[in-house]
Every structure is written in C-alpha cells, then in structure tokens.
Amino acid sequence: MQLIDCPWCGPREEVEFHHGGPAHVAYPADPSALTDEQWAHFVFFRDNPKGPVAERWNHTAGCRRWFNAVRDTVTYRFLAVYPAGAPRPELPGART
Known part of the structure; x- marks a missing residue:
C-alpha cells in the first residue's frame, strides 16, 4: 500500500x-x-504524458480537502504535494 x-x-x-x-x-x-x-474537447480531452505530472487530489476519507501533487505516471511515485492554489514546485521534467 502506498502512502500519500x-x-x-x-x-x-x-x-x-x-x-x-x-x-x-x-x-x-x-x-x-x-x-x-x-x-x-475541454472537458474530456486531456494529455496523458509519461513522467512527472501535476494533478489534483482529494483526501476523501480524511480532511476532505483538495490539494495538488506532482506524480510520476511511470513509477506512480509522488514527487511533491502542495495546497491547492499554491504555485507548482519547480521539479525537473514536471508537466502541468
């Protein structure tokens, strides 16, 4: 089980x-x-890049708050988490 x-x-x-x-x-x-x-097209069509990507996540079974995370789509590893509304951290190769 992975920890977020x-x-x-x-x-x-x-x-x-x-x-x-x-x-x-x-x-x-x-x-x-x-x-x-x-x-x-705006609602349903999104890029599906390989590597670090900035995503939205919700802690549904906890505080129920939204936050952003940079996750590597190849390894599924979370590289950074930060509050929604905060600027994306500078990570080499990360995409929006």
Whole structure:
C-alpha cells in the first residue's frame, strides 16, 4: 500500500484519496461562448504524458480537502504535494 502525504493530515494510505484530474488547468474565460464540440474537447480531452505530472487530489476519507501533487505516471511515485492554489514546485521534467 502506498502512502500519500496529505498537506494537512500527513501520510495516509492511498485508499483514502480520490484523483481529480490534472492540476493548473486554465478554464475558458467565457464557457457559454464555446460550441458543444469545443466544450466537450475541454472537458474530456486531456494529455496523458509519461513522467512527472501535476494533478489534483482529494483526501476523501480524511480532511476532505483538495490539494495538488506532482506524480510520476511511470513509477506512480509522488514527487511533491502542495495546497491547492499554491504555485507548482519547480521539479525537473514536471508537466502541468
């Protein structure tokens, strides 16, 4: 079992957390101006890079707070965790 380090609760088992998709996604300035196809592309199409990626996570079985993490998609290893709204830490090779 892998431990994930919640910024508020400390290390907890991974079953307590829920993945929330990529972090630092720029939302459209005027979503109502998008066509259905453009909106569907924004909502459903995401890159699936290999290596370090910034993601959103929720501690669902603990403090229930959202936070961001940089996780390596090859090794599944968490390289950094930080509160939502905080800037992404500078890590070599990390993507948004």
